[in-house]
Amino acid sequence: MYFSFKQLMGAFFIGLLVAAASGAVSFLFPKQYRAESEVLIISRDRSGVDPFTQVKSAERIGENLTRVIQTGDFMDKVFGLAGATFDRSRWERLSPRDKRRRWQRDVWGATVYNSSLVRLSVYSTTPEDAAGLGAAVTQALATRGWEYVGGDVAIKIVNPPLVSRFPARPNLPVNVGAGFVAGAALWGLAMSRRQRRAHLFGRK
Numbered sequence: 001m002y003f004s005f006k007q008l009m010g011a012f013f014i015g016l017l018v019a020a021a022s023g024a025v026s027f028l029f030p031k032q033y034r035a036e037s038e039v040l041i042i043s044r045d046r047s048g049v050d051p052f053t054q055v056k057s058a059e060r061i062g063e064n065l066t067r068v069i070q071t072g073d074f075m076d077k078v079f080g081l082a083g084a085t086f087d088r089s090r091w092e093r094l095s096p097r098d099k100r101r102r103w104q105r106d107v108w109g110a111t112v113y114n115s116s117l118v119r120l121s122v123y124s125t126t127p128e129d130a131a132g133l134g135a136a137v138t139q140a141l142a143t144r145g146w147e148y149v150g151g152d153v154a155i156k157i158v159n160p161p162l163v164s165r166f167p168a169r170p171n172l173p174v175n176v177g178a179g180f181v182a183g184a185a186l187w188g189l190a191m192s193r194r195q196r197r198a199h200l201f202g203r204k
Contacts, residue, residue, distance in 0.1 A: 011188050014184060014186070030125060032124060032125055032130075032167060032168060032169035033123065033124060033127045033130040033164050033167055033168060034121055034122070034123050034163070034164045034168035034169070035121070035122050035123075035124075035133065035134030035135075035161040035163045036119060036134070036162055036164075037119075037120045037135075037137075037138045037160055038112070038117050038119050038157075038158050039117070039138060039141055039142055039145075039155050040116055040117055040155070040156045040158045041059075041065070041117070041153060042058065042116070042153065042154040042155070042156060043057045043058045043061065043116075043153055055114070059111055059114075059116065061149050062111040062116065062118040063111050064148065065109060065118055065148065065149065065155075066109035066110060066118060067109075068148045069107060069108075069120070069141060070103065070104045070108075070109075074141075074144075074148075075099075075100070075103045077140045077144050078133075078136050078137055078140045084135070084136035085135070085136075086124070086129050086132035086133035086135075086136055087124075087129050087132070091103075106122060106133075107120075107121075107122050107123075108120070108122070117158070118141075120138055120161075122134045122137055123169055127164075130164075131161050131163050134161030135160065135161050138157055138160065142155045142156065
């Protein structure tokens with residue numbers, strides 16, 4: 001199975017066409033900026049527990065916290081945090097179900113393995129609001145996170161929220177690249193089937 005230069009160029013231009021369409025569709029979605037921060041999970045010293053075991057324990061606690069931050073109880077703690085500067089009005093207009101769904105879509109946590117770190121990511125429509133929401137989520141986790149894991153754990157902010165320079169959603173480079181690959185692959189598949197059909201029926 002081989003492709004002629006003309007077919008390869010066709011795949012290239014079809015890829016460009018689909019990539020352009022993917023980029024155009026991306027602009028239809030609202031732009032969102034991402035604020036990332038990190039907290040350190042410190043498992044307090046225990047008699048006879050080696051440092052490696054403490055790190056693994058901290059990782060397990062971090063995994064639990066990444067699930068906790070998407071719960072309604074933690075969301076309420078963030079909204080009740082005094083001094084928080086993010087825009088609450090866009091959340092108050094939502095029904096409880098939609099509010100929970102948006103929270104789970106816009107607030108994420110991930111464990112950084114072998115480091116006892118939890119990376120927090122929040123999304124919002126402006127850099128300022130992303131920074132404010134990220135600070136509130138990070139502060140709530142650092143000050144109230146012990147309620148979910150016990151008093152023998154300390155949570156320390158090691159990297160305050162840092163906002164992306166450009167919108168993180170939709171991810172335009174990824175969408176355009178994926179569109180190009182998908183378009184070229186579909187064109188290649190169509191040409192492959194055409195060649196196979198021509199070979200079966202003895203046509204060129």
